[in-house]
Amino acid sequence: MRMYISRSLIGALLSLAIGLAQNPTPAPISPPLQTRPAVLGSLESYVAYPAGAGVPYAPASQLAKALGLGYLGGGSRLSLSIGSRVASFTVYPSEAQAVSGGGAWQRSGGIWVPLPLLARTLDLFYEVRGREIAVGLKPARLLGAVVTQSEGVERITLQLDRDVSARLLSDDRVGLVGVTGGEAEGVTINSVAYGLEVGLPGSGPARLYFLPRQVVVERGNPKGSRIPLVVIDPGHGGADPGTIQSGIREKDLTLNLAQTLRTLLAPSGIRVSLTRQGDQALSLQDRANAGAFAQVLLSVHVTPGDRVNLYTNPNQGKLLFISKGRQLLPNTPEPRKSLLLGYVSPEGSSTDFAKLLSEEISAVGVVSALGEGDYLALSQNGGAAVLVEFGFDNVSTPQGRQQLAQAMANAILKYLGRFQPTNSAPGTNPPPSSQPKPGGNP
Known part of the structure; x- marks a missing residue:
């Protein structure tokens, strides 16, 4: 019995033979990245395990958006924060370097951070639920507000039972993320989807900063601001x-x-x-x-x-x-x-x-x-x-x-x-x- 082989098939076989001769050893293939379902706040996502290690990593930008965390990145450093608590990481280009150095991993599409270390540093809720990992904000309460005047500066200090993220919504309103309740004299309080919205006394341009378990809003410039x-x-x-x-x-x-x-x-x-x-x-x-x-x-x-x-x-x-x-x-x-x-x-x-x-x-x-x-x-x-x-x-x-x-x-x-x-x-x-x-x- 005769076998007929088309010219196109012969060309394909020759190309394959030439390719194998030029590359006798196939390039190593990286093992597939192990992943696991995760819930970041209310956002369904997933975590990855770089370098086959047992440390779950999550995308930093998703975490910041889902939990209202502060995000500051640039060069080889990345910081995520909640109130005065800051988790800072060195950003590594490879999986193995990130895992061995306890740092962040620069992956295509973004930077990933070690989730257990982030949760410990920022005091976040962290739980393994079977095949799923959940991370979120722990509930916080507003304990009080203190309004003071000193050297030309009006200062409104919101006191809480833990560190929280906050946003200055306007010069007389601040949003407290993840705060579920509380009371304070001298301010107004409204419950909203993300936490509490606090109405502040006074008027004028405001600035916001954090101290441990405190959110501070200031107005005015110190009279002695140029004096050390x-x-x-x-x-x-x-x-x-x-x-x-x-x-x-x-x-x-x-x-x-x-x-x-x-x-x-x-x-x-x-x-x-x-x-x-x-x-x-x-x-x-x-x-x-x-x-x-x-x-x-x-x-x-x-x-x-x-x-x-x-x-x-x-x-x-x-x-x-x-x-x-x-x-x-x-x-x-x-x-x-x-x-x-x-x-x-x-x-x-x-x-x-x-x-x-x-x-x-x-x-x-x-x-x-x-x-x-x-x-x-x-x-x-x-x-x-x-x-x-x-x-x-x-x-x-x-x-x-x-x-x-x-x-x-x-x-x-x-x-x-x-x-x-x-x-x-x-x-x-x-x-x-x-x-x-x-x-x-x-």
Whole structure:
């Protein structure tokens, strides 16, 4: 029996043979991406498992839209936020790099983020339901509203039981996402599909920012907005004495140092504020809130020994309004730049300030060391924030405290560009009433 083969078939077979000869080894085929159904808020979607690992990733843009999260992306970084909570990720181009680095994955069509880590960081609802994963906002309640007037600024602070996202709908209305109820005097409240709509008192252009479990709306510009603010935080206080050595309590030494430093800074004309004026107890969150908008925040502590430790917080400035402000800062024209500098300083400012402190402290013959620590009191400041631990041996006498307070004052004034040699008066004794006594207040 004869077999007839068409010319077209012969051509196809020849082409196939030539192709196999040129590519004897087939290109490796990536395994199919494992996926799983997911519900993001009320949006039906899916998660993927890059690199075959067991970590579910979800599309960042879908999460932001579905849950009302803040979204800030650019270059190799991506941040998602809810109120003052921020989850920041390095964006990697490959699946394996993203999984091993705990970062985001740049996939065709968008950026994907590790869902469990995002949920933990932003305190989101997260649940595995059989084959499905659900993520959403935890319910929140409005606890109250505080309206204050200070230095030309009207401030309306909405207090909540957890961090929430919010939108300024107009100069007299703010929308709270995912807030299911509550009550507050001085504002009006309406329930809407996405949460609560809050009517605000007063009128005029408004701006919104977040603090932990707070949504803050401000109007007006501070009368002293061009005058730097220095916040000094004397550690401990109230029922918390801190370290005790030879009957002298740390809380008394820190307050004495802070009061002396304030006196030394007074002639410069800068604004100086203490987080506590006497023997009061303050939470770490209260201290962080008090220093949030200071150009300089200095938290003062005392530790046994004769060394001085200077700490900056590597996570300082991760609040979204700070990171966004720092992005805007280089290209913002005057006079807006001066206003922006009242809220944020260039990145690295805390390290620069710590080095100045170290130089001034070393100049009086005291050894100092630089370090880092995740201190909550420093975490929300947009300027230069440092925690200083003085050795008991160096601050046990009035002369020692005066000398080190002067060193701090010199460093602050140099950092702010206001240092004058006449400001320095080493060796001046503080008034007797400001000297700590064993077991007593300054």
